[in-house]
Amino acid sequence: MAKITGGVSPIAMSLAFQDWLLHLATSPGKQMELLDLAIKMSGDLAPVAPERREGENRFSAPEWSAWPFNALSHAFLQTEQFWREATTGVRGVSAHHADVVSFTARQLLDVASPSNYFWTNPEVLHKAYETQGQSVLQGWANWMQDLGGRGQAPKDEHSAYEVGRNVAVTPGKVVYRNELVELIQYKPQTAKVYREPVLIIPSWIMKYYILDLSPHNSMVRYLVEQGHTVYMASWRNPVAADRDLGMDDYLRHGVFDTVREVDRLTGQPIHAVGYCLGGTLLAIAAAVYGSGRHRHAGKLKSVSLLAAQTDFSDPGELGLFIDHSELAFLDAMMWQHGYLDGSQMAGSFRLLNSRDMIWSRIMREYLMGQRNIPNDLMAWNADTTRMPYRMHSEYLKHLFLDNDLAEGRYCVDGKAAAISDIKAPMYVVGTGRDHVSPWKSVYKIHLMADAPVDFVLASGGHNAGIVCEPGHANRSFKSMAHRPPGSHFLSPEEWQQTAEVTEGSWWPHWHAWLARHSAPELAAPPKMPKALCDAPGQYVLGK
Structure with a gap:
């Protein structure tokens, strides 16, 4: 059943709709509100202007202002507004079930959008007329090409980007390897460097080189050019034999072992950086180091968490796919192969943003005949990874669920790991349009951490908001001067209203923060030790 449904539990779905429908059936007040709204929308009373969803741009082209297309788009937005009202605010429905029903209704409505079909999309018709039908033929060719690839991107779409050739090319050496990670040490680019090294722990559900893309937008290259000695953990892509690797293995071999090795190589406290779930894992490790109840080599000078959650009570729309029933179906789907394939997880992420990643793509590539212009971030996104059965099940249950x-229930070596045990100062980044780690969820670390926290809200999404090099157009971030210990708590909304807006990348702000938390005297760059191989290493190439 899990294979048929793609891991989506029909039991959980049916329970959500029963909860909503039965409570709606016993809510005459809500029924009267919906009836009144429907009457107004039908035109019997004063017309109601539909409320557009945030970021809605499907009907922004001037062609949509002409009849009958303006009527079609208006009717669709009204229908969307009606179902948004119908699936929210029904008293008695659990919050999770309400979110599932509202999300599902939105997905089903998106299928019927007039922008998805040839004869109801004036942009498509105009393009066909303008190209004398060539756009239609090209769209058909694109469709046949993708059909032959079973819906996958054409093989040559991302061939311009190759790991070690034009992405992940910052010079470095693999200086350590265990069964889960390779540790890359990057070659210094300045005559003097900060004494404290930077160790980056990326998420294990992605290839590390999102932080070392092309030379112009590589975070690693930026850091070494500012005088930092940078180390990077590169996760191995697990196979079926790794099915029993768990969260403890990832913590031990991915963080504790690499911190110990960097400590051995440099003898200095470390600026630790974690991205996405790598940041969550780093926060757990930082709590272990801060508690003083464990014997692990190394000391953390600071902790930077990039789009990383530590409180999963409000994980955003990703939480729609996570409840006990869903976990049972995912476990069943992973059992035979011993891992969750990256393409299955990528499908879930596409569904979260289906308007842009599915329907807009279909309209652009199949109706208008325009292929996406590939870029390094798209090539990285197509380079999927797997997750071992045990680890994936454990992190969904213990963290998300x-x-x-x-x-306070998460234990390492039988002892509780609490965020309040972190002693090192923290730099925490959220991104404004994050479907994976909503920034208000990331912000909740203020409620748990006793260490000083500098919070930054960057524009963009989960990936593009982090890969935000200086000079990137249309980027900005919000920040606030460091608030002393004992200051009263600011809600996310209060913080957002009072924070200072800075145009451009947040990277220089972060570098300045790292510099302030480093020793003032610079030193000669450390020597590169005997290497196992050149960067980017072997694990990142594992398929």
Whole structure:
């Protein structure tokens, strides 16, 4: 059943709709509100202007202002507004079920959008007329090409980007390897460097080189050019034999072992950086180091968490796919192969942003005949990874489902790991349009951490908001001067209203923060030790 449904639990879905429908059936007040709204929308009373969804741009082209296309788009937006009202605000429905029903209704409505079909999309018709039908033929060719690839991107779409050739090319050496990670040390680019090294722990559900893309937008290159000695953990892509690797293995071999090795190589406290789930894992490790109850080599000078959650009580739309029933179906789907394939997870992420990643793509490539211009971020996104059965099940249950880390139940070596045990100062980044780690969820670290926290809200999404090099157009971030210990708590909304807006990338702001938390005297760059191989290493090439 899990294979048929793609891991989506029909049991959980049916329970959500029963909860909503039965409560709606016993809510005459809500029924009267919906009836009144429907009457107004039908034109019997004063017309109601539909409310557009945030970021809605499907009907922004001037062609949509002409009849009958303006009527079609108006009717669609009204229908969308009606179902948004119908699926929200029904008293008695659990919050999770309400979110599932509202999300599902939105997905089903998106299928019927007039922008998805040839004869109801004036942009498509105009393009066909303008090209004398060539756009239609090209769209058909694109469709046949993708059909032959079973819906996958054409093989040559991302061939311009190759790991080690034009992405992941910052010079470095693999200086350590265990069964889960390779540790890359990057070659210094300045005559003097900060004494404290930077160790980056990326998420294990992605290839590390999102932080070392092309030379112009590589975070690693930026850091070494500012005088930092940078180390990067590169996760191995697991196979079926790794099915029993768990969260403890990833913590031990991915963080503790690499921190110990960097400590051995440099003898200095470390600026630790974690991205996405790598940041969550780093926060757990930082709590272990801060508690003083564990014997692990190394000391953290600071902790930077990039789009990383530590409280999963409000994980955003990703939480729609996570409840006990869903976890049972995912476990069943992973059992035979011993891992979750990256393409399955990528499908879930596409569904979260289906308007842009599915329907807009279909309209552009199949109706208008325009292929996406590939870029390095798209090539990286297509380079998927797998997750071992045990680890994936454990992190969904203990973090997303039970929220053990935030509620003091997450244990390492039989001892609780609490965010309040972190002693090192923290630099925490959220991104404004994040479907994976909503920034208000990331912000909740203020409620758990006793260490000083500098919070930054960057524009963009989960990936593009982090890969935000200086000079990137249309980028900005919000920040606030460091608030002393004992200051009263600011809600996310209060913080957002009072924070200072800075145009451009947040990277220079972060570099200045790292510099302030480093020793003032610079030193000669450390020597490169005997290497196992050149960067980017072997694990990142594992398929």
